[in-house]
Amino acid sequence: MMVESASETIRTTPSNQNGISSQSDGGGGREGGSNGDANGEISPVDLLHLQQQQALQAARQFLLQQASGLNSPGSNEVKQSPVQVPVSMAMMSPQMITPQQMQQILSPPQLQALLQQQQALMLQQVRCSHTHLHCQLGTKQLAFQQQLIQMQQLQQQHILNLQRQGLVPLQPTATMQSLQQAMCPSDLQQLWKEVSGVPSSEEALKQAEGLDLSTNSSNSTSAFPKAASVHIPVHSLANGQSHTPKRDRARLFEWISSFTKADSGDDHVPFYPKGSQPPSSHHEEHAGSHPLYGHGECKWPGCELRCICCRFKMKIIERLQAMMAHLHMRPSEPKPFNQPLNLASSGSLLKRDSEAYPEGLPHPPTSAATPITPLRQGPSVISSSSLHTHSHSHTHGVGPIRRRNSDKYCTPIASELAQNCEFYKNADVRPPFTYASLIRHAILESPDRQLTLNEIYNWFTRKFAYFRRNTATWKNAVRHNLSLHKCFVRVENVKGAVWTVDEVEYQKRRPPKMTGSPTLVKNMISGLGFGSLNASYQVRITLSTPFLTRTHKHRHLNMLHVGHDDVSSTVEQVNSNGSCSPTLSPQQYSHPVHVKEEPTEVEEDSRPVSLLAGVTHSLPLPSDDRDLEEDLPTEELE
DNA sequence: TTGCTGGTAAACAGGG
DNA sequence: GCCCTGTTTACCAGCA
Numbered sequence: 001m002m003v004e005s006a007s008e009t010i011r012t013t014p015s016n017q018n019g020i021s022s023q024s025d026g027g028g029g030r031e032g033g034s035n036g037d038a039n040g041e042i043s044p045v046d047l048l049h050l051q052q053q054q055a056l057q058a059a060r061q062f063l064l065q066q067a068s069g070l071n072s073p074g075s076n077e078v079k080q081s082p083v084q085v086p087v088s089m090a091m092m093s094p095q096m097i098t099p100q101q102m103q104q105i106l107s108p109p110q111l112q113a114l115l116q117q118q119q120a121l122m123l124q125q126v127r128c129s130h131t132h133l134h135c136q137l138g139t140k141q142l143a144f145q146q147q148l149i150q151m152q153q154l155q156q157q158h159i160l161n162l163q164r165q166g167l168v169p170l171q172p173t174a175t176m177q178s179l180q181q182a183m184c185p186s187d188l189q190q191l192w193k194e195v196s197g198v199p200s201s202e203e204a205l206k207q208a209e210g211l212d213l214s215t216n217s218s219n220s221t222s223a224f225p226k227a228a229s230v231h232i233p234v235h236s237l238a239n240g241q242s243h244t245p246k247r248d249r250a251r252l253f254e255w256i257s258s259f260t261k262a263d264s265g266d267d268h269v270p271f272y273p274k275g276s277q278p279p280s281s282h283h284e285e286h287a288g289s290h291p292l293y294g295h296g297e298c299k300w301p302g303c304e305l306r307c308i309c310c311r312f313k314m315k316i317i318e319r320l321q322a323m324m325a326h327l328h329m330r331p332s333e334p335k336p337f338n339q340p341l342n343l344a345s346s347g348s349l350l351k352r353d354s355e356a357y358p359e360g361l362p363h364p365p366t367s368a369a370t371p372i373t374p375l376r377q378g379p380s381v382i383s384s385s386s387l388h389t390h391s392h393s394h395t396h397g398v399g400p401i402r403r404r405n406s407d408k409y410c411t412p413i414a415s416e417l418a419q420n421c422e423f424y425k426n427a428d429v430r431p432p433f434t435y436a437s438l439i440r441h442a443i444l445e446s447p448d449r450q451l452t453l454n455e456i457y458n459w460f461t462r463k464f465a466y467f468r469r470n471t472a473t474w475k476n477a478v479r480h481n482l483s484l485h486k487c488f489v490r491v492e493n494v495k496g497a498v499w500t501v502d503e504v505e506y507q508k509r510r511p512p513k514m515t516g517s518p519t520l521v522k523n524m525i526s527g528l529g530f531g532s533l534n535a536s537y538q539v540r541i542t543l544s545t546p547f548l549t550r551t552h553k554h555r556h557l558n559m560l561h562v563g564h565d566d567v568s569s570t571v572e573q574v575n576s577n578g579s580c581s582p583t584l585s586p587q588q589y590s591h592p593v594h595v596k597e598e599p600t601e602v603e604e605d606s607r608p609v610s611l612l613a614g615v616t617h618s619l620p621l622p623s624d625d626r627d628l629e630e631d632l633p634t635e636e637l638e
Numbered sequence: 639t640t641g642c643t644g645g646t647a648a649a650c651a652g653g654g
Numbered sequence: 655g656c657c658c659t660g661t662t663t664a665c666c667a668g669c670a
Binding site for chain 1 (some may be wrong): 643644645646647648
Binding site (some may be wrong): 640641642643644645646647648649650651652653654 | 656659
């Protein structure tokens with residue numbers, strides 16, 4: 001597997017992450033010199049701005065591409081090769097478009113090819129940057145290189161995981177290697193001139209003396225500096241990028257230029273080695289002022305190598321840092337670096353994943369239509385368990401679902417399904433929700449708030465392509481969950497047995513995690529990017545009281561406790577956006593049902609819900625806080 | 639390390 | 655006997 005082999009090449013020994021300060025203009029530098037603080041770090045808000053600007057830029061390109069692709073004869077480029085994907089799209093963040101759009105635009109093989117290209121590009125990026133650092137900076141900077149590589153590894157792994165999970169988009173990024181394959185020499189030369197500031201590629205090559213100029217014969221005509229010709233196995237390229245249509249190359253060039261121009265004119269670099277001081281205002285910086293790089297030369301004491309591709313590399317790393325920050329993977333966070341398993345296992349996981357799509361079904365697109373979604377996920381999604389296959393998967397091939405993160409991190413199932421319902425219908429991607437959440441959603445989505453087992457089965461298969469196979473496994477799981485969780489109540493009616501949801505019981509299940517985990521709260525709040533607004537929220541939920549342990553089925557505790565994760569608090573908002581979910585109020589969700597067994601307890605259970613619902617609706621929330629509102633426990637409003 | 643939670647597998651029983 | 659439904663138990667893994 002190409003990804004596996006590529007991953008192995010970038011494995012390094014973890015070292016300390018201290019001393020890496022980041023400061024990125026990356027297009028976001030247009031915001032002014034206030035981005036960096038005294039420590040040279042960029043604030044999350046600035047990074048969000050950066051991401052948004054990049055997203056807008058890529059979205060423009062995407063729209064242009066779609067317009068021309070649909071209206072021009074060139075659109076048959078896609079038709080000619082069903083697995084050919086415009087490189088510009090492959091490098092574009094699917095965050096810019098929804099999975100539905102992606103699926104409408106591209107056929108399943110194209111989607112698959114697109115995702116594979118994204119993976120390949122990311123891996124190339126990591127490797128390329130690694131090698132360039134080696135050839136340019138010298139051995140004295142080894143520690144610094146390792147730090148960068150770790151960041152890249154981490155980012156790469158995270159991206160792959162999230163991409164597999166279908167929840168997080170890739171950021172638009174490019175590598176020199178990918179550029180070589182995606183762009184014609186003239187494009188590369190022009191781009192190089194822009195990025196490096198070197199007037200011509202010939203001069204660039206001259207300045208590249210001392211670098212590794214060993215060339216790949218296939219690239220011998222490329223005017224791109226040969227430092228970019230670090231050997232990457234041919235098999236690491238996905239789906240014939242070598243014959244990318246020129247039109248796409250041109251668009252790719254345009255797209256890349258858009259963000260390289262965004263902060264052109266300065267030689268600001270986003271990172272600084274340990275002990276060096278970042279400039280107080282990077283917009284005041286100019287060529288030659290950087291402690292590591294200036295006038296095309298490495299300024300590390302004793303190095304003095306010509307580093308003409310440093311500028312380019314800086315852009316790459318800059319983007320990586322922005323991506324990492326976007327995904328809440330600050331270099332200062334040590335935890336992920338202590339998990340080499342993620343990287344080591346990525347190959348096998350990817351391999352398994354590829355095997356999971358034998359019929360060319362689209363891989364999990366970076367499906368989150370809203371940029372909020374990946375942020376919500378928090379760092380835990382980096383875990384290999386996020387993938388829908390697992391190392392201890394059993395013979396049935398389904399593999400245990402180890403993605404409780406989605407529930408824990410407050411991903412509203414209604415919102416997710418509303419945004420990506422088409423995707424889940426068509427893509428063989430495991431939904432990132434627990435069986436209980438899905439069952440509940442299915443039941444509550446039904447007109448009568450009740451479903452037979454078979455109807456639940458049908459809902460699963462109808463809504464999720466994933467559940468159209470291995471039926472024995474997940475059906476057993478469904479039955480198991482129905483029986484196990486006391487929130488699911490079996491009701492005998494004229495048609496037979498139907499299952500309903502005891503909302504109170506369901507809401508009792510989870511809250512302790514939410515309120516009892518400061519880390520979780522912190523992740524969620526910071527991920528949402530609502531700083532001040534969530535401060536009060538954090539206080540409130542900390543003051544909440546909740547700890548309930550599971551009791552035997554049908555025994556209820558009349559404690560006000562409302563879950564945080566999915567349907568009940570989200571459906572209304574989602575429906576306002578035109579989702580496929582019904583509009584339900586909390587009261588509707590906990591509508592009384594006639595339970596043949598223990599009817600008295602049902603009556604008791606209805607009381608707190610009514611009270612709760614009344615409280616909930618009595619407090620209007622600003623519409624702008626919709627996403628926040630989705631994830632807020634209702635008790636916060638009390 | 640422990641407890642909780644979730645996913646999977648399997649056994650079992652009852653009914654059609 | 656087979657299948658479906660429902661229950662229960664065991665085991666494992668992730669997480670706090």
